[in-house]
Amino acid sequence: MKKHLTPLLLLLAFTSAHAVYNEQGIKTYQKLCKECHGSEFRGAGMLTMDEWDEIYDKGDAEMAALHKDSPKALEMLKEGYYQSRKEDLFDFLTNNAKDAGAVPGCDGNYCGY
Ligand code: HEC
Secondary structure (H helix, E strand, O other): OHHHHHHHHHHHHHHHHHHHHOHHHHHHHHHHOHHHHOOHHHHHOOOOHHHHHHHHHHOHHHHHHHOOOOHHHHHHHHOHHHHHHHHHHHHHHHHOOOOOOOOOOOOOOOOOO
C-alpha cells in the first residue's frame, strides 16, 4: 500500500502545477504578448481573474477593441496561432491574474517578475 502513495502524490503535484502554469498558455504569451506587455506573470497580473474572464467571454471583438491603436496587435489577433491557442492563453492569464493568489517565483523554467 505504502509504495503506491508516491506516484499518486507526484501526480497530484504535477496536476496542480500544471493548472497554474499551463505550459502552452505561457508559450503563447511569450510568442504573442511579451514584447509589448512584458514578462509572463507581469502580463497576467495586468488584470483580475474576472477581467480576464470577461475579455475571454466577450471574445475577439473585445481583444480587438483593447488593441484598436495597435495595428501589429490587431494583425496578431487574426492569426491562426492566436486563434488555436487562446483557450490555453486565457487559462494561464486567469490563473495568474493579480488576484489569483498565485505567488510568482522561480521554478527552474520560469521566473516571476
Ligand atoms: C504590438 C503590441 C501589442 C501586442 C503584441 C499585444 N498588446 Fe495588448 N495592448 C497593447 C497596447 C498598445 C494596449 C493599450 C494601452 C495599454 O493599455 O497598455 C494594450 C492593451 C491590452 C489590454 C488592456 C489593458 C488594460 O489595462 O485595460 C490587455 C488586457 C491586453 N493588451 C492583453 C494582451 C494580450 C493577452 C496579448 C497577447 C495575446 C497582447 N495584449 C498583445 C499592445 C500590444
